[in-house]
Amino acid sequence: MFELGRNKILRGKNEFNKVHSKGHSLANREMVIYILEDENLNGKVGFAAGKKLGCAVIRNRVKRILREAYRLNQHNIKKNCAIILVGRKNLVEAKCEVAIKSLKDICKRAKIWID
RNA sequence: GCAGGUAGCCGAGACAAUCGCGGCUUUUUAAGUCGAGGAAAGUCCGAACUCCACAGAGCGGCGUACCGGAUAACGUCCGGCGGAAGUAAUUCCAGAGAUAGUGUCACAGAAAAGAAAACUACCGAAUUUUUUCGGAAAAGCUGAAACGGCAGGGUAAGAGCCUACCGGGCGAGCAGUAAUGUUCGUGCCUGAUAAACCUUACGCGGAGCAAGACUAAAUAGGAAAUGGUUGAGGUUGCUCGCUGACAUUUCGGGUAAGUUGCUUGAAUUGUGCGGUAACGUACAAUUUAGAUAAAUGAUUGUCUGAAAAACAAAAUUCGGCUUAUCGGUUGCCUGCCGCC
RNA sequence: CGGGAUGUAGCACAGUUUGGUAGCGCGCAUCGUUCGGGACGAUGAGGUCGCAGGUUCAAGUCCUGUCAUCCCGA
Numbered sequence: 001m002f003e004l005g006r007n008k009i010l011r012g013k014n015e016f017n018k019v020h021s022k023g024h025s026l027a028n029r030e031m032v033i034y035i036l037e038d039e040n041l042n043g044k045v046g047f048a049a050g051k052k053l054g055c056a057v058i059r060n061r062v063k064r065i066l067r068e069a070y071r072l073n074q075h076n077i078k079k080n081c082a083i084i085l086v087g088r089k090n091l092v093e094a095k096c097e098v099a100i101k102s103l104k105d106i107c108k109r110a111k112i113w114i115d
Numbered sequence: 116g117c118a119g120g121u122a123g124c125c126g127a128g129a130c131a132a133u134c135g136c137g138g139c140u141u142u143u144u145a146a147g148u149c150g151a152g153g154a155a156a157g158u159c160c161g162a163a164c165u166c167c168a169c170a171g172a173g174c175g176g177c178g179u180a181c182c183g184g185a186u187a188a189c190g191u192c193c194g195g196c197g198g199a200a201g202u203a204a205u206u207c208c209a210g211a212g213a214u215a216g217u218g219u220c221a222c223a224g225a226a227a228a229g230a231a232a233a234c235u236a237c238c239g240a241a242u243u244u245u246u247u248c249g250g251a252a253a254a255g256c257u258g259a260a261a262c263g264g265c266a267g268g269g270u271a272a273g274a275g276c277c278u279a280c281c282g283g284g285c286g287a288g289c290a291g292u293a294a295u296g297u298u299c300g301u302g303c304c305u306g307a308u309a310a311a312c313c314u315u316a317c318g319c320g321g322a323g324c325a326a327g328a329c330u331a332a333a334u335a336g337g338a339a340a341u342g343g344u345u346g347a348g349g350u351u352g353c354u355c356g357c358u359g360a361c362a363u364u365u366c367g368g369g370u371a372a373g374u375u376g377c378u379u380g381a382a383u384u385g386u387g388c389g390g391u392a393a394c395g396u397a398c399a400a401u402u403u404a405g406a407u408a409a410a411u412g413a414u415u416g417u418c419u420g421a422a423a424a425a426c427a428a429a430a431u432u433c434g435g436c437u438u439a440u441c442g443g444u445u446g447c448c449u450g451c452c453g454c455c
Numbered sequence: 456c457g458g459g460a461u462g463u464a465g466c467a468c469a470g471u472u473u474g475g476u477a478g479c480g481c482g483c484a485u486c487g488u489u490c491g492g493g494a495c496g497a498u499g500a501g502g503u504c505g506c507a508g509g510u511u512c513a514a515g516u517c518c519u520g521u522c523a524u525c526c527c528g529a
Contacts, residue, residue: 002134009408016408046408055156056428061412064136068413071135096413 004071010046010082019046019082026110030091030102031066034084035110043079045070049087062087069099076104078112 010016023036047066049059066085070077077083091099107113 004135006137048408057426060409060428063408064412068135072413 002071002074004045004067004074008044010044010084015044015082016046016084019084023082023084026106027088028102028106029088030094030099031088031106032086033106033110034086035081035112037081042081044082046082046084047087048084053087053089053092058092059087062091065091065094065096065099068096069103073100073103073107076114077107078114081112 010019018038019034019036023034025032025034027033047063047070049062051059053059053062066087070085085103091102104113
């Protein structure tokens, strides 16, 4: 249903750097998204939070909120590409609803959203 | 009751539902069970462990520094001594050596460590408008600091020159394991700075889990040049000693994955005994996260509350230190006030 | 896990070695010059020397702790 196992998450420096450097990016107030269409990495996700957001507790919280937002909406997102979600400052004190709304918005702009 | 000191304790606030994550077990795709901290932080010390000669010599370098003890070890802890703050409980202190030597002490001041005390003032003698020689270190603006302080005697004027008291040094006795305290004697001995160099005593080999071990894959244990058993490279900065065949650069590429190390440990809790205490010891019980883009979250409801709200996330493991920090709470102690 | 550096006026930097006066440039303010502005000249303001404690007669400088920022190696 809404499971998000380990095999769906980007693993290793290689995969991560590939998406980060070769993919194209979009951003709004809450997050940045990197998208790359690659046969080997289809449907995989990564979550990140920059050092500027704060200490480890805050960064972990941002990543968890991103993860939760993606988990609940994973069936509405196209599976032919790899994604990295990076949290921004507005997400530090936000609730989950805000993250979900933001994710929906940014995916529609990237044209990977399925209704 | 108020004010203060000190030693601790507890908490992703609790419960429930739905969706979801990491490990382990059983079974096969579900179920059960466990799943962050007092600082997990900073990386400031000390160890374990691993590799380099299970680790050596000398110089250099670094660290520690009242005394005694605890400990695997420590720069930590406990007790004592000395000093400082406070009415007190109590707290704080790099707290060895300035008589081994070298350096520094701005400005001001006669003089800043050399006693030559050059200057003013003082005393004596000679010469007499004044100057010279000698004595003495008591007075002198200054300065952070002025060559023991202060009083009396003494003297031409003065001086530990002599005496009493205070201060300091040295020696002896007594108390104490010791630091130290105290009494007596001697007698004035010559600032400050070792968080300046330094001296003395003691300690320290280097690198770190990305240490290290194993498996597999890669056209590929590739090519060229230089150095090399007359010793490359490694071993700490250097010299020795040890080891003993590759090292460096360039060109053109590839891999960068998995397993292990990885959690049973100087472990935690309780009770008894020894010790002023740190701590030690005996017995019993308990196994308490092991991830690798990195697991604890989201939503809803109920309750406590003024408000779910502080600092904050394990990464090889322990013992400390330091720093951040909200709310609640307990024991003991001190001072003041009131009542019995 | 290990190593190194920086913090001084609004900005960019000296001064720290060897302790006694905190300074240069740009910028700012006032005045002069010009019909006016710029440039130029003169004068002036502006500093808890990242923070806390200690040593010293005296600390930007020496020592200890701490905070922040940046860099490097495996």
